Amino acid sequence: MQGIGIALGWLFVGMLVVLSIGIVLFRTIIIPLNVNKRRVYARYVYEEEVLANETVRHEDEYISIRGRTLYRQTWSPVGKPIKAVILFIHGLNAYSGKFAQWVPTFTEQGICIVGIDHYGHGRSDGLHGFIPSVEQLVDDVQQHLVHIREREEFKNIPLFTMGMSLGGLVQLRHSIKCIF
Secondary structure (H helix, E strand, C coil): CHHHHHHHHHHHHHHHHHHHHHHHHHHHHHHHHHHHHHHHHHHHHHHHHCCCCCEEEEEEEEECCCCCEEEEEEEEECCCCCCEEEEEECCCCCCHHHHHHHHHHHHCCCEEEEEECCCCCCCCCCCCCCCCCHHHHHHHHHHHHHHHHHCHHHCCCCEEEEECCHHHHHHHHHHHHHHC
């Protein structure tokens, strides 16, 4: 009977070792592959959605307060003063390029659009579709808003947020967090 207990103990230890190796492989190989594939796909999709109108599109990446690389793009009107800035907040399994179809409607009116890719979405870091918590997304949106407000061309210009699906929840949570 004691031999069965020892065998089960070693079996359990072996399972823990295999599980640990699996987690390490997943974090070091699978997640980066997933992010790179998503970025290649997102780049292809973004290039297809660039609109040939009087709009300048700028894209960049930055490091969030949690040390993650997040992607953002800005569409600005050409030859018109900027009347307002709207931060678009996308939903689950989406990306900032989903808003490209609406950009001309706003830029024709002199409204600048800023789109962000949440962690785990579009060209940003992270496992596809994985969201650690809504509060982390809210913090990322707050960081974006501060960055927008610090830009010289956006000082003293009205700043709005617009959310779709999960982005609407993040927008609402951010608003409540700012009020209270």
